[in-house]
Amino acid sequence: MTTLKELADLVGGEIVGDPETEISGVSELENAPPGTISFLSFPKYERYLKSTKASAVVMSKGAKLDNKNAAILVKNPTLSFSTILDYFSPAPPRAREVHSTASLGKNVKLGKDVAVGPYTVLEDDVTVADGVVIGPNCAVGRGSSIRSDSELKYHVTLNHNCVIGKNVLVHSGTVIGSDGFGFTAEKGVHYKVPQTGGVVVEDDVEIGANCAIDRGTMGNTVIGKGTKLDNLVHIAHNVKLGKGCLVTGQAGIAGSTVIGDYVAFGGQSGVTDHVEIGSNARIAARAGVTKSIPGDKTYAGMPAKEIRQQNRLDGLFNRLPELVKRINALEQKISELERE
Numbered sequence: 001m002t003t004l005k006e007l008a009d010l011v012g013g014e015i016v017g018d019p020e021t022e023i024s025g026v027s028e029l030e031n032a033p034p035g036t037i038s039f040l041s042f043p044k045y046e047r048y049l050k051s052t053k054a055s056a057v058v059m060s061k062g063a064k065l066d067n068k069n070a071a072i073l074v075k076n077p078t079l080s081f082s083t084i085l086d087y088f089s090p091a092p093p094r095a096r097e098v099h100s101t102a103s104l105g106k107n108v109k110l111g112k113d114v115a116v117g118p119y120t121v122l123e124d125d126v127t128v129a130d131g132v133v134i135g136p137n138c139a140v141g142r143g144s145s146i147r148s149d150s151e152l153k154y155h156v157t158l159n160h161n162c163v164i165g166k167n168v169l170v171h172s173g174t175v176i177g178s179d180g181f182g183f184t185a186e187k188g189v190h191y192k193v194p195q196t197g198g199v200v201v202e203d204d205v206e207i208g209a210n211c212a213i214d215r216g217t218m219g220n221t222v223i224g225k226g227t228k229l230d231n232l233v234h235i236a237h238n239v240k241l242g243k244g245c246l247v248t249g250q251a252g253i254a255g256s257t258v259i260g261d262y263v264a265f266g267g268q269s270g271v272t273d274h275v276e277i278g279s280n281a282r283i284a285a286r287a288g289v290t291k292s293i294p295g296d297k298t299y300a301g302m303p304a305k306e307i308r309q310q311n312r313l314d315g316l317f318n319r320l321p322e323l324v325k326r327i328n329a330l331e332q333k334i335s336e337l338e339r340e
Contacts, residue, residue: 002087004056007037008072010087011080014061017070021055026081026088029054037072039081058084094133105142123160141177147203159215165203165225173210176201180214180221180237180255193217195237202226202243208233214255224261242279260295 005019027036029045032054039058040046049057049069056070058081065071074080098104098116105124110116114128117136122128127145134140134152141160146152150168158164159177170176182193197216201207201223208231214221216238223235224243234252235241241253242261251265254272260279271277271289278295288302301310 004037004070004072007056007084007087011058011072011074011083013058013072013074013080015070015072016065017056021070023055026085027054029057037084039077039084041077041081099136111148117154129166135172144177153209159199161198162215163198163200165201165205167204168201169206170201171207171209171211171231174207174212176207176213177215178212180217182217182237182255197221197238199223205229208249211235217255230267236273248285263295 001022001024003019004015004017004021004023007023008015022035023037024035027033027038029038029040029052030048032038032052034053034055036054037056037058038052038054040049040063041060046064056072058072058074058077059065060077061073061075072080094115096113096115098110098114099118101118102116103121105122105126107125108122109127111128111130111132113131115133116122117134117138119136120134120138122140123142125143126140128134129146129148131149132146132151135154135156137154138152138156140146140158141162143161144158144163146164147166149166150164152158152170153172155172156170157175162177177199179195182195183190184193195215195217197219199213199215199221202225204226205223207229210231211229211233213223213235214237219238221235221238222240224241224245226243227241227245229247230249232250233247236253236255238256239253240258242259242263244262245259246264248265248267250268252270253259256274257271258276260277260281262279263277263281265283266285266287268286269283269288275289276292277289278293281293281295282298283289283304284298284300284307287300287304289299290303293299293304298307299305300307301313
């Protein structure tokens with residue numbers, strides 16, 4: 001149990017209402033029981049302010065406030081509420097030990113306060129820095145390294161000669177360093193091109209569940225600092241993904257593509273190989289990038305175009321049934337005139 005004032009101090013917010021209001025937990029705005037705190041970040045949920053039973057709401061400064069609501073007013077409600085979520089639901093402590101069933105190869109180096117879960121395999125010459133957590137049933141290939149305070153969840157595979165930076169989180173089922181899709185054809189036979197590079201995941205990256213990040217053919221595939229990958233994302237061989245990028249579910253980026261900083265990809269979007277995307281570009285859901293595009297713009301459609309152009313084309317496409325009817329009617333009138 002805590003008070004509204006203590007939470008406001010935690011997030012640096014302005015209090016509306018009784019500072020001594022007791023808060024026992026967090027809840028959704030529309031289904032909130034008394035004694036909890038919720039948050040409002042999208043205007044479309046303002047309708048729940050009158051009916052919510054939450055004792056307080058985290059809101060943006062300047063948002064409409066119902067007279068009966070106590071609130072904490074902040075600049076970024078989502079970020080502040082994330083801090084409050086962490087306060088009420090801290091991560092459970094994990095034993096910092098190497099489980100007896102874990103398998104460690106030759107010349108494995110473990111830092112301080114490292115956890116290695118049951119049935120995890122660390123192959124020869126693996127280096128694990130201080131504070132790293134490796135969950136159960138993971139595999140870390142020979143010569144790979146994991147820098148401080150990173151975590152691999154259950155069933156993560158890190159293949160040979162890959163590097164995980166500091167404070168990286170990799171969720172279950174992800175494979176990093178699998179072979180890139182490289183083949184060459186001769187007389188109807190597909191011959192495999194050896195994939196001799198690696199993968200470098202820079203600091204502060206989060207990688208969702210069941211992602212696949214391929215190793216480079218020569219040189220490394222690179223995931224830039226602070227980039228966040230959703231579940232079911234595929235990054236092909238030799239991709240260079242800049243810092244602070246956001247890649248949402250089922251997006252795929254083909255080989256040797258170079259992507260600038262802070263590029264955002266919508267769900268099921270895709271990029272062909274050997275193109276460049278400028279920094280701060282935004283790729284809409286299900287868009288397909290087939291050529292190099294500059295940054296600081298939003299793109300949609302297949303092939304991807306600036307979104308204003310794509311919206312105009314979509315508007316014309318939606319009018320096609322009407323236009324076809326008008327053309328058919330005109331053709332019928334012309335035929336009638338020609339028969340006269």
